[in-house]
Amino acid sequence: MQRLKLFIPLAVFAALALLFWQGLKLDPNAMPSALIDRPVPPFHLVTLEDGSQKVDRSVFKGHVSLLNVWATWCVSCRVEHPYLNTLAEQGVRIVGLNYKDDVDQARKWLAEFHNPYVLSIVDADGRLGLDLGVFGAPETYVVDREGIIRFKHVGVVDERVWLRDLRPLIQQLENQ
Amino acid sequence: MIPELGHFALVLSLGLSLLLSVLPLSGSFNGRALWMSTAPSLATGSFVFVALAFVCLSYSFAIDDFSVAYVASNSNSLLPWYYKLSAVWGGHEGSLLLWVLILTVWTWAVALKSAHMPIEMRARVLAVMGMVAVGFLSFTLFTSNPFDRLLPGAPVEGSDLNPLLQDFGLIIHPPMLYMGYVGFSVSFAFAIATLISGRLDSAWARWSRPWTNLAWAFLTVGIALGSWWAYYELGWGGWWFWDPVENASFMPWLAGTALMHSLAVTEKRGVFKSWTLLLAIFTFSLSLLGTFLVRSGVLTSVHAFATDPERGLFILAFLLLVVGGSLTLYALRVPAVRSSVSFLGFSREWFLLSNNVLLVVVLFTVLLGTLYPLIADALGWGKLSVGPPYFNRFFIPLMGILCVLLAVGPLTQYKRTPAAKLLSNLRWPFVGALLLGVVTPLAADGPYLWQASVAVFIASWIVFAAVQDLRTKLRHRASWREGLSKLPLSFFCMHLAHLGMAVTLIGVSFVSLFNEARDVRLSPGKSLDVAGYHFELVEMRKLRGPNYLADEGLVVVTYGGEEVAVLLPQKRRYFSGGNLMTEAGIDAGLFRDVFVALGEPLDNGDWAVRVQVKPFVRWIWLGALFMGIAGLLTVWDKRYRFVTRKAAISAEAQEVPVAAP
Numbered sequence: 110m111q112r113l114k115l116f117i118p119l120a121v122f123a124a125l126a127l128l129f130w131q132g133l134k135l136d137p138n139a140m141p142s143a144l145i146d147r148p149v150p151p152f153h154l155v156t157l158e159d160g161s162q163k164v165d166r167s168v169f170k171g172h173v174s175l176l177n178v179w180a181t182w183c184v185s186c187r188v189e190h191p192y193l194n195t196l197a198e199q200g201v202r203i204v205g206l207n208y209k210d211d212v213d214q215a216r217k218w219l220a221e222f223h224n225p226y227v228l229s230i231v232d233a234d235g236r237l238g239l240d241l242g243v244f245g246a247p248e249t250y251v252v253d254r255e256g257i258i259r260f261k262h263v264g265v266v267d268e269r270v271w272l273r274d275l276r277p278l279i280q281q282l283e284n285q
Numbered sequence: 286m287i288p289e290l291g292h293f294a295l296v297l298s299l300g301l302s303l304l305l306s307v308l309p310l311s312g313s314f315n316g317r318a319l320w321m322s323t324a325p326s327l328a329t330g331s332f333v334f335v336a337l338a339f340v341c342l343s344y345s346f347a348i349d350d351f352s353v354a355y356v357a358s359n360s361n362s363l364l365p366w367y368y369k370l371s372a373v374w375g376g377h378e379g380s381l382l383l384w385v386l387i388l389t390v391w392t393w394a395v396a397l398k399s400a401h402m403p404i405e406m407r408a409r410v411l412a413v414m415g416m417v418a419v420g421f422l423s424f425t426l427f428t429s430n431p432f433d434r435l436l437p438g439a440p441v442e443g444s445d446l447n448p449l450l451q452d453f454g455l456i457i458h459p460p461m462l463y464m465g466y467v468g469f470s471v472s473f474a475f476a477i478a479t480l481i482s483g484r485l486d487s488a489w490a491r492w493s494r495p496w497t498n499l500a501w502a503f504l505t506v507g508i509a510l511g512s513w514w515a516y517y518e519l520g521w522g523g524w525w526f527w528d529p530v531e532n533a534s535f536m537p538w539l540a541g542t543a544l545m546h547s548l549a550v551t552e553k554r555g556v557f558k559s560w561t562l563l564l565a566i567f568t569f570s571l572s573l574l575g576t577f578l579v580r581s582g583v584l585t586s587v588h589a590f591a592t593d594p595e596r597g598l599f600i601l602a603f604l605l606l607v608v609g610g611s612l613t614l615y616a617l618r619v620p621a622v623r624s625s626v627s628f629l630g631f632s633r634e635w636f637l638l639s640n641n642v643l644l645v646v647v648l649f650t651v652l653l654g655t656l657y658p659l660i661a662d663a664l665g666w667g668k669l670s671v672g673p674p675y676f677n678r679f680f681i682p683l684m685g686i687l688c689v690l691l692a693v694g695p696l697t698q699y700k701r702t703p704a705a706k707l708l709s710n711l712r713w714p715f716v717g718a719l720l721l722g723v724v725t726p727l728a729a730d731g732p733y734l735w736q737a738s739v740a741v742f743i744a745s746w747i748v749f750a751a752v753q754d755l756r757t758k759l760r761h762r763a764s765w766r767e768g769l770s771k772l773p774l775s776f777f778c779m780h781l782a783h784l785g786m787a788v789t790l791i792g793v794s795f796v797s798l799f800n801e802a803r804d805v806r807l808s809p810g811k812s813l814d815v816a817g818y819h820f821e822l823v824e825m826r827k828l829r830g831p832n833y834l835a836d837e838g839l840v841v842v843t844y845g846g847e848e849v850a851v852l853l854p855q856k857r858r859y860f861s862g863g864n865l866m867t868e869a870g871i872d873a874g875l876f877r878d879v880f881v882a883l884g885e886p887l888d889n890g891d892w893a894v895r896v897q898v899k900p901f902v903r904w905i906w907l908g909a910l911f912m913g914i915a916g917l918l919t920v921w922d923k924r925y926r927f928v929t930r931k932a933a934i935s936a937e938a939q940e941v942p943v944a945a946p
Contacts, residue, residue: 115619118563119612122570126605128656129577131663133597182860187440 144258149250150240151177157215157229164230169256173282174202175275176250176258177226177266178238180210181218183246189265190222196271197225201279205229208238208246211213251275253282288353291341291868292432295382298334298389299422301327305415307393307931309408315482319406325396328411331418332389338384342431352439355379355431358454361445363860367521371456372446377580377596378431380459384576387460387467389749392418395471395496402492409478410471417470420603421540423638445832448866458507462534465504465573468543471496473569476562477611481617497548497840501541501915508534509909511549517869522802522897524881524905527676532655533575536648540568543644546637554699556634559619560641566615570608571648577604578655604928622904631702636694643687650679688743688790691783692750696757710757712750721745729799730816740794744787751780775922778915787913792904802897808890816898818879819843827890833857833866838892840870840881849879854894856883878902 112184122248144150169176177193179186197203205226209213212231219229219255260278262270267280305327312320342355346369351357359376360369374383392414399407427430449455475493479485511531516524525531550559577600597888654675696702696710722742726733757765758776762768802815812821824838840852859866869882877900883891 112616115559115616118566119609119616122608122612126601126609126657128659128663129601132659133601162836182444188435 131183142226143260144242147258148256149172149252149258150237152230152232152237153173154230154232154237157205157212157219157231160212160231164228166256167228168204168228169254171254172202173254173279174204174227175266175279176204176206176252178241178243178246178248179229180208181214182210182244185265186247187222189247189267190225192265192267192271193225194223196266203220204252206237206241207231208243209235210232240262249275251278251282253285287341287344288350288434289431291338292430293428294334294337294341295422295430295432295599298385299419299426300332301331301334302415302418304423305331306412306419306435308412309415310412313405313408313412318404321404323396324408324411324415325399327415328389328392328396331415332393335382335386335389335422338374339382340381343370345432346373346700349443351441351443353431354435357435357440357443359443359446361443361832363649364451365626365831367456368446368451370921373421373452374459375450375455377445378425378429380463381421381425381580382431382683384916385464387463388414388418388421388470391468391471394775396472399492405482406478406489406492409481409498410474413474413477414470416606417474420607422540424596424599428599433539443858448833448857449518449529452514452518454510454518456648457510458510458514461503461510462507462720465500465502465541466505466534466537466575468496468500468503469537469544469565469569469572471500472544472565473611475916476565477614480562480611480614484617485558485562487552487555487558490548490558490857492587493565493921494545494548496917497541497545497696498916501538501545504534504538504541505909505916506913508538509906509913512909515873516711516902519867522800522869522882522895522899524796527654527657527673528608530575530579532651533571533578536651536655537568537571537575539644539648539651540564541572543641543648544568546640546924550634551639554634557617557638557641559615562619563615564641564762566608566611570604570611572605573600573607576600631697631704631707633694633697633702634698636690636697639679639690640687640694642682643690647680647683647687651676685739685743686785686791686796688747691717691786692743692747694780695754696750701776710753714746714753715748718742718746722837734798737794737798740790740798744791747787749904752785774918778922778932781918782912782915785908785913785915787908788904788911791910792901792906792908795901796899796905799900801899802895804884804893804895806887806891807894808892813896817844818849819897820881820896822894824893830857833859835868836883836886836892838881838883838894842872842879842881852879852881854881856886875901875903876901 132225149166149169151166153165155161155163158203168174176194179189203226205228207229209232212233215229215231219226235243241248247265249262249266252260253259259282260274262274264270266275298941305324306521309324310323312318312323342353345353345356346360347366349356349369351360355378360372364372368749374378374380386723392411395414396411399410401405402410472493475496479489482944508531510532512524515526540792543562546565547557547561547564550557580596580600586691689903691709692714693711696707718744722738725741726735726737729737748774759765759768762771803813803815805813807813807822808825809822812819814820819842821841823841823845825840826837828835828837835855835857837853837855840854842849842852850872855868855938856869857866857868867882867884869880871881872879877898880895880897880899882895884895886892
């Protein structure tokens with residue numbers, strides 16, 4: 110009987126370990142983004158292509174688009190870039206959000222590595238990024254024809270993410 | 286080439302650690318002295334190769350080798366050289382390498398200093414440390430290799446070290462903290478080796494005491510450095526946030542403090558043997574738990590590393606193996622029969638036991654509060670967390686009681702203390718503390734705060750009781766000088782650490798009770814008054830640092846018409862990443878800090894400014910420094926050297942009749 114008592118610490122630890130194992134499956138960052146199924150927040154910003162003309166939410170109207178948050182300072186964006194080019198060649202409409210970046214460098218980057226974006230919104234002070242709840246670049250949102258956010262992916266978009274999450278959703282939205 | 290060399294060195298070190306965890310241990314079972322005697326050399330080899338890997342990574346940082354993925358994401362060619370070097374431990378992979386390096390340093394140190402121990406014990410202790418090293422080396426190599434390359438397509442520029450980490454405090458905070466965390470692996474290894482041998486005498490307590498004190502000293506200083514850094518770098522003058530990662534370092538400290546005291550009783554009186562073993566396991570397990578919480582992403586925190594479920598799973602598996610394994614061993618090997626040594630109330634044993642009980646209760650409340658968000662999430666109660674109110678509600682009264690008892694402990698004797706003698710010794714300290722406690726808050730402006738009175742009472746109670754202790758110890762000596770030289774070093778260390786506790790207590794309570802803070806809108810030329818200090822924002826200017834642009838305010842502080850300080854708070858914008866950082870302007874003083882931080886720029890050139898006068902805030906870290914120094918000094922106590930030699934002889938003497946199991 111005395112011996113059994115000595116197993117109490119082990120039992121407590123086992124319960125804790127079970128909890129941690131559960132915890133690993135939960136994602137504290139997966140704040141089911143408050144913006145899912147809500148419209149893209151309002152903005153009024155210039156684009157990289159045209160520094161004088163301001164655009165707003167209407168750029169999303171009528172097409173299913175990807176909204177990709179990128180910047181030249183972001184190493185992962187560099188990794189992601191070739192795959193975005195591939196997607197653009199396949200006819201995917203990608204809107205860029207150039208996040209807290211230097212405009213000249215961003216233009217140079219696009220000239221050098223090819224431009225997969227139909228346009229890149231310049232969010233120099235990160236205000237739109239803040240409204241969107243951007244954690245860091247790169248991030249990619251799926252926005253439907255009505256300008257409503259349907260999905261958010263944090264991190265690099267690659268073949269796996271595209272085939273698993275993005276493509277099925279885009280096809281479904283296009284067929285609606 | 287250099288990164289590959291580093292990678293290879295890590296693999297070699299893993300090989301040596303594997304040998305270290307198998308060969309000496311099996312030797313200790315079948316009595317092969319040759320196998321057992323390989324332990325020190327294997328420990329040395331393992332250390333040398335990890336050190337080589339560390340040098341290789343540092344070199345890659347120094348020459349801006351951005352083809353190494355870890356360098357590319359944590360450094361930048363504009364970074365000053367000292368931050369390039371500290372960036373080595375600025376991210377997950379590199380800080381893990383630092384962890385392993387420090388682990389092998391401790392293992393090597395134990396190998397050097399354990400020649401006097403019985404060969405079986407030495408082999409087993411080093412083998413257990415080797416096992417821990419195997420776990421962390423494989424974690425590094427298989428899930429978080431810092432030497433991975435970005436080839437082809439290496440970026441020409443790195444994405445910079447997180448600006449929060451570009452700071453002197455962060456150069457030394459992680460190494461100190463890890464020295465503490467990892468140092469507890471030594472007490473753990475001693476406990477496990479003792480459990481394996483099954484001979485639960487108090488020799489192991491004697492051997493592991495200096496190591497535990499040393500690790501505890503490092504951890505104390507490491508935590509204080511982290512708190513100091515948060516104070517001046519995060520920009521709002523807080524010094525403790527009950528953040529999961531802070532708690533992750535604080536829980537091993539609580540357990541380690543309990544362990545230190547429990548080891549003392551076990552060594553001196555041979556009681557609480559099983560409990561001390563359990564505490565040693567707890568302390569190191571909590572260090573591992575901290576690593577798990579920080580790096581697996583199960584809890585969000587300001588310190589969160591890049592998280593990865595695969596890594597989380599690996600550490601969890603490792604945690605299961607180490608903690609589950611050692612607790613099983615504990616349950617099977619510890620004698621179920623209670624030790625028969627008796628002690629009475631008001632004996633030193635009783636006080637050390639209450640110290641342990643209180644610390645463990647505090648530890649569990651902190652653990653519960655830290656894990657509560659996880660529990661709530663797992664049970665589907667939604668995402669929530671318990672804030673400082675929860676922690677403070679339990680922590681403050683429990684620590685208050687602990688501090689009251691802490692003052693009495695040193696005046697007691699083992700086995701039993703005559704109550705009349707104890708009471709007469711405590712009469713004057715009590716009266717003095719009570720007087721000081723009642724009077725001191727009157728000196729402060731504003732309403733009388735009873736909390737301040739309690740804090741002063743407890744702190745002076747500790748100090749006066751210590752003075753009384755010294756007086757009774759010197760009473761029968763011919764002269765003060767002769768008496769002082771007869772007292773052991775550890776006596777002074779104990780009182781220095783307790784004094785540190787009193788100093789920290791004053792700092793914590795005064796800054797919490799008497800802090801003055803104002804958030805105001807200021808434009809150049811405007812001024813305001815806080816707690817008698819006059820702050821004038823003279824001008825705002827722009828300046829350029831090596832890798833950032835900053836807005837700097839020039840604030841002149843005067844007190845009663847005399848200039849006290851010129852503060853230069855900054856708002857920095859780092860080039861890569863566009864991160865905004867607040868650098869507070871602080872005039873530090875022993876009795877108060879004057880603190881100015883820039884908030885947001887408002888329209889028409891005004892700035893939101895936070896101005897604070899923080900009384901006694903330095904005492905928080907000063908006390909921690911006292912404790913750290915005290916812990917460090919105990920290692921030089923003559924008694925340890927003498928006793929360890931004697932212990933070794935007596936243990937060897939026991940060795941003869943007990944043949945190898």
